Amino acid sequence: MSKICILGLETTCDETAAAVVTRADDGSGAILANEVYSQIDEHARYGGVVPEIAARAHVEALDVLIRRALETAGVAFAELDGIAAAAGPGLIGGVMVGLTTAKAIALVHKKPLIAVNHLEAHALTARLTDNAPFPYMLLLVSGGHTQLIWVEDVGRYRRLATTIDDALGEAFDKTAKLLGLGFPGGPQVERAARGGDAARFTLPRPMLGRPEPHFSFSGLKTAVRQAAESLVPLSNADIADICASFQAAVVATVIDRVGAAIASCRHQGLDARRLVVAGGVAANGALRAGLDELCAARRLALIVPPAALCTDNGAMIAWAGAERLARGFSDPLDFAPRARWPLDPTALAAPGAGVKA
Ligand code: KG4
């Protein structure tokens, strides 16, 4: 059995990452090295990712991470079958750093370049970690994206739903910022919510019950702000109660939206038997529990890759590169980085969507 071996680079947001992954003919994968440098500390005092700082930090960290990944994997450049880099969507300065580095390595070592869509990498991770067969439904919930995608095959995606305003991770981060909790906000909100009373505040559950499965979180964010402002100065108990109420609203909304997507797929004759979750928010325990319950009731298998592979990492880029190369796809060295790169270019804008959706 032959294997292909890919170096993957990720620089689209605030993680700089390099990984080496193999893919065997039977479709099974292995991670030989997965180096991630999180820039969280460099952005924390701004309460969010600063694009220029991110791009500079990628430049400084990437060479070291690539060297470390190859050393850990015990693989030389000459032994690689291809070089993959996330070519978008993302912060363009960072994307340029990773893609240009991958092009230089590919050119010097005469290897194919695979320009990977970062969203496709999230979408295919469950095939690396859990051998998930096609097709499946993907719930992608990160700081930048909130989408439901029908994953038919490598390169074949149908967007079922998106957010018309904020991404779910962004809603967690903004809630945390408002309450004076640290960045990134998701883990802080989840921690604070543990001791809180989820019934104390009645927060809106946007889009609930609508047949089309789109998301919206900006109304919820406004309601959280109003609840917080009405209580200033906030006690720790107030913060815990707001976080618990916010998280309960989020979970109820997401479960309802995923439920609507399952119904819509089944209605269209799509065989919805598996739900894969990806993105940083997949680490949230309350969301996981809600999805577990939903999938049991609707008879779907729930697949949640390990947290380190749900958040941004190099292994997912290398793996998507391997999946593409195995099908004969590679890209020219003049491939342009893309700030925007929808997985399903045929998807219509969601009704009421702002420019970010
Ligand atoms: O996928 P990711 O690492 O980066 C991208 O945005 O692409 O996702 C980061 C997001 C942040 O918004 C963070 O607050 C959120 O994931 N997050 C969580 C949790 N852990 C991370 N949100 C809710 N609960 C968590 N435990």
Ligand code: ZN
């Ligand atoms: Zn991501």
